[in-house]
Amino acid sequence: MKIGIVGLGLIGGSLAIDFKKQGHQIWGVSRKESTCKTALEKGIVDYVSTELSSLNSAEVIFICTPIAKIAPTLESLVPHLDPQAIVTDVGSVKQPIVEACQPLWANFIGGHPMAGTTESGINAAVSNLFQGAAYVFTPQSNSPQITEKLAILQQLASSLGAKPFICSPEVHDRSVAWISHLPVMVSASLVAACLGEDDPDVLALAQELASSGFRDTSRVGAGNPELGTMMAEYNSESLLRSLYAYRDNLDQIISLIETQNWQALSKLLADNYQARPYYLN
């Protein structure tokens, strides 16, 4: 197939590498000349341009820009598209993107490949990034036309070694709020609370004694600040829904400790012990 990729960073570049290996023809687009040059030199793409008009014969296009640029990119892309072209994106939030993009292009289907590394940019792009990862698609309709396009995207995702899932944008956003965005805020509050300790002896010893328990629980709350803020901004409704539920559960634990209800606390912890494996497929 002729595959267009807009935005040649970690995700776009890694998609290009894997698709090119399979024999697809890869047309890359980047705003930056230097990125275009690197992509060609590394053999990540077959053709590259700074112009969206270069994608006029692409059959499938992946928009791999930052979230805020996805809808504006599609808007600029539309005049150049083949009427049958499928457009998808790779943003980590789906409802606002689908709402903005679907009216612009009937063959737009939101997507979210759940893979990444701590690196970014074209030099971070690697082969097999999506091997074993979930890849969620959020079609807005089940018309024959969309069902056919969706099947093509699912097949492409499977060819990367990813596991495709289909759901509504809302179910996607609520689910990732639980397992991805809420943990960032929960973990961020932990680091922030520790920093607020006003006894310097306690703070100094805490820093010395911190080991794997603290390390694991604090990790995602001390990651890329722009990414954390962007998650909150674009998925604020679902994130707040999860945060309120989380706060209720925290209040319940605080109350069990205040009232010294050790039996109920033990039951709650035992329920967690039983339940957590279901989140670790």
Add this chain to the structure above:
Amino acid sequence: MKIGIVGLGLIGGSLAIDFKKQGHQIWGVSRKESTCKTALEKGIVDYVSTELSSLNSAEVIFICTPIAKIAPTLESLVPHLDPQAIVTDVGSVKQPIVEACQPLWANFIGGHPMAGTTESGINAAVSNLFQGAAYVFTPQSNSPQITEKLAILQQLASSLGAKPFICSPEVHDRSVAWISHLPVMVSASLVAACLGEDDPDVLALAQELASSGFRDTSRVGAGNPELGTMMAEYNSESLLRSLYAYRDNLDQIISLIETQNWQALSKLLADNYQARPYYLN
């Protein structure tokens, strides 16, 4: 030296293994005949008994029982002790233990070697468990007598490859509340909150999509329920102090998202990003 070890589980057994290798004479005590037999068979101890009176010539005694049994064990031990004997414990909370034990024995010095595995019991005992671990001592006085005894304990801790720290029981308990007990409750609330999701589609997808971020943040909240409850029970004052501060920080994050103050949220996350390495020595 003649070293007595009461309670031959993971910690007591592992101390015995390392001290015996160094040429100390190890006198083990366990309530269970079967544990005594295993300890002898494995060569973990030189002598073993179910009777505390067997420790009448021990120079240093480590009480390695569960927290609730530490003070009662010392009380039963006192009539048999050599007047110069140093007694220490390995409990993960210090204030209630020191308050109960210090009046029983002037040469009692609280201790907390911060090492462990998910296993327990004598069959989990291993050599070098304490290599690189923090080992906190909480002496109640700086009299010449206690200073001399403390130096012996510090030397023993160093001989295990551990890093000794000296602080008050209160500073210890507040510090471990931050880095060990608070993360358990923060993480437990996360698992409990997810389980409360009432949309089965969202819950099912969340379980499918959960990956490293959720796995790390939820780990310590889904560990041994008895251990989590015991932490809360014996360190409830310091833990509640940390939990209240944590809830304030969580409320602040919720409020920043509610008011869409992305700049302040980004600053908070950036501060965490800067600060976390100080907890990861």
